[in-house]
Amino acid sequence: MYKPRTLVTAVLILAALAPLAVSASGQAETTTDGPTEIQFWHAFSDAPRSGWIEDRAAEWNAANPDFRVVVERKGSYRETLQAAVLAARQGDAPHLVQLFEVGSQLAVDSGIFKPVGEVGGIPADDYIEPVLNYYTIDDQIYSIPFNSSSPILYYNRDKMAQAGLDPDSPPETFSEVIAMLEQARDAGVDGARIGFNLHSWFFEQWMAEQNAPLVNNSNGRAARATEVNLTSDAAYTIVNWIDELNRRGLYTYTGRLEDWSGSDAIFQQGEAMFHITSTADLGNISSAVEGSFELGTGLLPIPDGVERNGVVIGGASVWLLDGHPTRELEAARDFVLFMTNTENMVSWHKLTGYYPVRNSSVDALEAEGWFDEDPNAYTAFDQLLNTVPNPASAGALMGSFLDTRTIIEEAIQKVLQGTDVQAAMEEAKVLADDRLREYNANL
Amino acid sequence: MTYRPIFRHPIAAAVLLVPTLAVLTAFLYFPAIQSVVLSTYRSNLLLGTRAFVGLENFRAIFFGPQAPAFWQASIQTILFALLVTGPGVAVSMVLATLAARPITGGRFYRIMLIWPFALSPAIAGTIFLFMFNPEVGVVNQVLSALFGIKPRWLDDPALAFVVAVSAAIWKNLGYNIVFYLAALQNVPPSLSEAAEIDGAGGIARFFRITVPMLSPTTFFLVFTNLAYSFFNVFGLIDILTAGGPVGGGIANRTGVTTTLIVKVFRDGFGGSSNMGLAAAQGVVLMTIAVLVTVGQFRLGGRSVHYEGA
Numbered sequence: 001m002y003k004p005r006t007l008v009t010a011v012l013i014l015a016a017l018a019p020l021a022v023s024a025s026g027q028a029e030t031t032t033d034g035p036t037e038i039q040f041w042h043a044f045s046d047a048p049r050s051g052w053i054e055d056r057a058a059e060w061n062a063a064n065p066d067f068r069v070v071v072e073r074k075g076s077y078r079e080t081l082q083a084a085v086l087a088a089r090q091g092d093a094p095h096l097v098q099l100f101e102v103g104s105q106l107a108v109d110s111g112i113f114k115p116v117g118e119v120g121g122i123p124a125d126d127y128i129e130p131v132l133n134y135y136t137i138d139d140q141i142y143s144i145p146f147n148s149s150s151p152i153l154y155y156n157r158d159k160m161a162q163a164g165l166d167p168d169s170p171p172e173t174f175s176e177v178i179a180m181l182e183q184a185r186d187a188g189v190d191g192a193r194i195g196f197n198l199h200s201w202f203f204e205q206w207m208a209e210q211n212a213p214l215v216n217n218s219n220g221r222a223a224r225a226t227e228v229n230l231t232s233d234a235a236y237t238i239v240n241w242i243d244e245l246n247r248r249g250l251y252t253y254t255g256r257l258e259d260w261s262g263s264d265a266i267f268q269q270g271e272a273m274f275h276i277t278s279t280a281d282l283g284n285i286s287s288a289v290e291g292s293f294e295l296g297t298g299l300l301p302i303p304d305g306v307e308r309n310g311v312v313i314g315g316a317s318v319w320l321l322d323g324h325p326t327r328e329l330e331a332a333r334d335f336v337l338f339m340t341n342t343e344n345m346v347s348w349h350k351l352t353g354y355y356p357v358r359n360s361s362v363d364a365l366e367a368e369g370w371f372d373e374d375p376n377a378y379t380a381f382d383q384l385l386n387t388v389p390n391p392a393s394a395g396a397l398m399g400s401f402l403d404t405r406t407i408i409e410e411a412i413q414k415v416l417q418g419t420d421v422q423a424a425m426e427e428a429k430v431l432a433d434d435r436l437r438e439y440n441a442n443l
Numbered sequence: 444m445t446y447r448p449i450f451r452h453p454i455a456a457a458v459l460l461v462p463t464l465a466v467l468t469a470f471l472y473f474p475a476i477q478s479v480v481l482s483t484y485r486s487n488l489l490l491g492t493r494a495f496v497g498l499e500n501f502r503a504i505f506f507g508p509q510a511p512a513f514w515q516a517s518i519q520t521i522l523f524a525l526l527v528t529g530p531g532v533a534v535s536m537v538l539a540t541l542a543a544r545p546i547t548g549g550r551f552y553r554i555m556l557i558w559p560f561a562l563s564p565a566i567a568g569t570i571f572l573f574m575f576n577p578e579v580g581v582v583n584q585v586l587s588a589l590f591g592i593k594p595r596w597l598d599d600p601a602l603a604f605v606v607a608v609s610a611a612i613w614k615n616l617g618y619n620i621v622f623y624l625a626a627l628q629n630v631p632p633s634l635s636e637a638a639e640i641d642g643a644g645g646i647a648r649f650f651r652i653t654v655p656m657l658s659p660t661t662f663f664l665v666f667t668n669l670a671y672s673f674f675n676v677f678g679l680i681d682i683l684t685a686g687g688p689v690g691g692g693i694a695n696r697t698g699v700t701t702t703l704i705v706k707v708f709r710d711g712f713g714g715s716s717n718m719g720l721a722a723a724q725g726v727v728l729m730t731i732a733v734l735v736t737v738g739q740f741r742l743g744g745r746s747v748h749y750e751g752a
Contacts, residue, residue, distance in 0.1 A: 085489050106715065110489050112570070255577075255598025257687060403714040410697075413689050434508040438716045441485060442492040 013366045033066040036246045037062075038332045039094030041084060041318075043077045043316070052351055055337045077103065077316060078402070084321065088112035093321040095332040098146065100316045101134055102401040105220065107319060108137055108400055109443060114322040119329045122337060126358045130387040133394040137221070138416040143317035144336045145357040147348070148282040150311040151205055152379050153301055156191075157294040159273040163187045170274075170298030174241045176275060177301050181250045184273055195252045195272035197263035198412060200405035202276060203238055204312060206398070209302040210234040211309040211392045215436075220397035224440060228404055228432040230411075230425050237303045239412060246416050247360050257409045264288070276300065278314065279380035282353035286376070297376040299383050308385025315354060352375070355384060374405060380406050403435040475729065481722035488716035512697040513706070513724065518703040520673065521731065523608060527672040531612040532619060532664050533705075538654055539623030553624060560617025564675070568682030571610040572597075597683070600690035600699045607684055607700045611676050618671075619664050624627035626660040627653075659746045665739055673732045677704045703728040 036258070040057070050073055074080040075186040077100035079151040084097045099107055107113055117140045124132060124141060131145045153326065163184035169235045169250060171177040182193035196202055207214050212234030215225035227237060243250035252272055254262035267275035268288045277285075282297070289295050302308055318336045320329055345356035346364050353443075356362060362381065364373065371378040387393050398404065401428055411428035415421055450456040481499055486493045503511045542552045559567065574580050574594035583593045594603050632654065638648050654661075680686060686701035686709065697706070703724055711721030 078713075081489065082716075085491070089491060105491050110491070255595060255688060256685070400715040405712065410689050414695055417689070417691050417695070419695065430508045435715065435717075438485075438503070438717060438720070439487070442487045442490050442494075 010344070034332070035066055036328060038067050038069045038096065038328060038335060040069055040096040040098075040318075041080050041094045042069050042071065042098040043072045043074065043100075044082045045073065048351060052348065053339070056344060057335070060335050060338050064331065064334075067328075067331075067335075069335050081107065082250060085110050085112060088321060088323065089321070093323055095321060095324055095328060096336060097319050097321060099143070099319050101314055101395060102405070104135070104137065105397045105399045105401065106143065112321055112323075113142070113319045114329065115140045115142045116144055116320055116333060118332050119320055119326070120425075122333075126342075126360050128355065128357055128359060128362070128384065129322075129389050130310065130384055130393055131355070133356050133389055134313050136394075137397065143315050143319040144333070144340060146315070146336070146340055146355050147280070147352070147354045148313040148315040149278045149354050150274050150313055150380065150384060151196075151202060151300050152222070152279055152282075152383060153298040154267060154275040154277065154285060155296045155298065156267070156270065156273050157296045159184060159189050159191065159270075160295070160296070161168060163189045163192070163273075167294075167296055170296060171301050172299060173301055173304045174237075175304050178245065178248065178250060181245075181273065182248070185250075189273065189296070191271045191273055193250050193252045193272045194274035194276070195263050195266040196276035197259045197262075198253050198256075198409055199258050200408040201314060203235075203408050204410070205300060206238045206302065207234055208312045208393045208395070209300065209309050209391050210237070210306045211388075211390065213392045214396035215398050218391040218392060221391050221394060225396065225398045225436065225443075226433075226440065228436060230408070230429040233420075235425060236301075236421065239415055239425060241303070242412060243251050243421050251416075257406075257413065267386050268292075278353075279355070280315070280353045282376060282380070283351070283352075295376065297379040299379065308386070309390070310393045311383055313355070313384070349377075355379075355380065381418055398436055399439040400432070400435040403439075404432045407432045407435070457662070459731045466550075478722045478725045478729070481718060481727045484719045484722075486718040486722075488711065490632050490716075500719045502632075503720060504723055504727070509720075513645055515690075515694060515696045516701050516703050516724075517727065518702075519699060519730065520728070521735075523604075523676075523700075523702050524669050524672040526608045527583050527615070527676075528610045528665055528668040531615055531668055532661060534612065535616055535619030535664070536623055536654070536657060538616070538621045538662065539627060540649060542620070543627040547557050549612065556620045557617040559613055560615065560621070562614065564614065564678030565682050567610060567614045569678045571606060571613075571679075571690075595714075600686045600688055600694065603684050603688055604699050607680055610679055610683055611672060612710065614679060615668060615671055619668070622660050622664055623657060626657050630656045645716070655748045659749055662739075662743055662747045666736060666744060669735055669739070670732065673702075673728060674704055676706055680705050703731070 012220065040053075043054055044053065050071070054071050057071050057213075061068050072094075074083045074141065077098070079408040080097060081099055083296065084094060087093045088110075093112065097113075122141060122144055128147055128148075131148050132141070135141060135143045135145055153170055155167075155170050160167040160170075160180075163180070164187055165180055171180050181192050181194060204214055207229075212229065212232055213219035214229060216227040217225050218231065219225070239260050242251065252266060253259070254266070256262060263275065264277060266272050267283065270293060286295055294400050299308075300311060303343060314375065317410060320332055324332075340348075340357060342358055342360040342364055345361035348354060348358040349361065350370075362385075371381070407428050411424040414424045450459075483495060483497055484493050485496045485499065503509055510723045538556055542556055544548060546552075562570075563674070572584050576596050577583055577593055577597065580596070587593050594602055596606050634652050634656070638652055643651065680700050680702065684698070684700040684703045685696035689695055690699040691696065695698055701709070707725045707728065710724065711718050
């Protein structure tokens with residue numbers, strides 16, 4: 001007799017066992033006919049940037065009928081890295097993955113990537129040196145630079161003028177920031193404050209500007225890092241300045257960590273005279289403040305009495321995954337080199353404000369007079385091209401970089417709530433060292 | 444009364460239990476055992492490493508540098524669970540009693556009270572995020588119009604905790620109310636009528652009749668609400684406060700809305716993906732949940748009134 005219950009039971013048992021069955025048969029199959037697919041995973045959620053990548057893929061596919069680059073968005077940088085690692089473990093890895101700079105050590109240690117140096121390399125002479133330095137690990141170029149940025153000062157020229165300050169001379173040092181803000185406040189200017197979001201990235205930049213490595217062993221580049229330098233003089237100089245700004249009522253943020261858009265909004269609404277954020281936001285901020293006030297940009301203000309050592313590039317690069325036939329990896333590399341060629345980097349820069357990572361692209365932009373038209377765009381280059389290449393400006397390598405960032409941000413938040421700077425930083429160092437030690441113990 | 448088995452053969456009962464057991468094994472028992480096993484390993488999700496370290500992860504969370512943050516998160520978890528469960532169940536009972544009365548549009552009220560349960564945690568979190576935005580949220584627009592104040596709901600530690608608790612209660616109201624409405628159908632109106640004739644007022648009838656008659660449902664709901672506030676609030680908190688803000692005084696080791704489930708996710712899937720450490724904290728969370736439940740059965744079980752028992 002037909003029993004519905006038996007059927008229900010069978011379905012439920014099958015449902016319970018389904019995940020096991022899927023993982024057993026989860027090996028990817030390669031298509032034999034038609035162009036070979038090259039999978040490219042990226043992390044841009046906005047239409048202009050992801051659309052730009054898809055356009056480049058379409059152009060390259062048209063010129064290379066044997067291959068087809070398939071572009072896919074996999075969430076944030078972090079989610080993209082996780083997805084890539086899990087896919088690689090299941091033998092179903094993409095060919096190309098866009099990863100953020102702080103994930104570099106994790107990516108190398110995960111063992112799923114192949115240094116681009118082993119797949120024909122890249123024309124290293126044409127890449128801007130500080131950018132190339134970041135992605136050179138153990139003297140090996142690991143990934144192909146793509147979207148790079150650094151922080152600059154944004155300022156409200158109208159408020160500067162109102163305060164009796166020269167709008168053409170933005171502050172270049174920590175003490176000048178304080179002096180100018182106090183002068184503005186005494187002159188009765190509204191929003192006589194600096195507003196940068198509470199992000200460890202700025203702390204890292206100010207360490208680099210002081211030629212102070214963030215981690216030991218030459219910023220983790222001579223040997224694996226074992227200590228985070230959060231109680232160095234350079235570190236105290238930075239947090240003491242933020243503490244002083246806050247005590248004098250000259251600092252503002254939204255209260256949330258890493259709230260980029262919140263701090264942009266504070267500046268755009270005229271609630272802050274100074275703002276610090278990424279060059280990649282130049283396009284957005286310029287258009288947002290058009291009609292309300294005149295925007296100025298300057299170099300990242302640095303601690304007093306130090307020689308400007310330069311900035312660490314932020315952003316992302318494109319990594320090749322191991323485990324694919326050489327022919328496919330070479331095609332994948334060719335595609336990324338096409339995407340980041342001279343003209344394409346020029347158009348990428350104009351679209352977003354990210355640096356064009358190629359020297360030839362900078363020359364092309366200069367030749368067409370781009371920087372004369374938009375002097376604000378030049379600030380970023382000025383800062384990057386004058387960066388001294390050394391371990392501090394190459395950026396730190398550590399597997400627990402993401403933990404360290406949270407720890408630094410929470411320490412600064414505590415200082416803003418009244419905790420003593422030294423106590424907060426000593427505690428942060430213990431926590432960051434512990435996470436790093438725990439991470440290194442895996443290897 | 445003699446015991447009359449529903450199934451003549453025990454095999455029939457066993458067969459019918461198989462689907463439930465299969466689902467529980469695949470999605471509950473197996474992962475729970477895996478968590479306990481994982482907690483004794485040093486394991487990193489991104490590196491794919493796995494090395495046995497015994498109780499090292501437990502040493503780290505109880506005595507290592509990360510211990511203060513872990514203790515704070517544990518205490519916050521218990522506080523959060525009690526605040527979500529107690530007031531949440533009480534408010535649900537009052538609302539269900541009011542909505543169960545034969546009034547015009549009663550059906551509409553009942554549906555409106557139940558629908559928050561149909562929302563995903565992420566949407567519930569987003570709704571509260573918009574409502575309590577300090578600058579543009581509707582709550583502060585009303586408050587600033589009426590009293591000229593704009594509280595910093597999401598970055599003041601005390602207020603952020605209250606908002607997170609309120610959002611968690613609101614999200615689960617519908618679930619509680621459905622059960623109470625069903626239970627109220629089974630409360631014989633004769634009891635209430637008799638009490639009314641004896642001169643008992645509405646409030647007396649609520650406390651003397653409704654509350655005791657609903658006690659089996661309350662007992663069940665306290666259990667499910669505790670489980671909900673321990674394990675199912677990650678999405679809501681992650682969207683609403685992201686576990687922040689870091690508190691002041693003794694609560695300055697981690698964000699005040701970082702309950703253990705949030706911390707487990709952060710340590711395991713965020714940061715440098717320390718799965719062993721996350722699993723150890725997950726085991727502690729399971730233990731807390733078991734202890735609280737046992738306590739509830741010991742203490743609460745006695746005061747439950749079963750009709751006809």
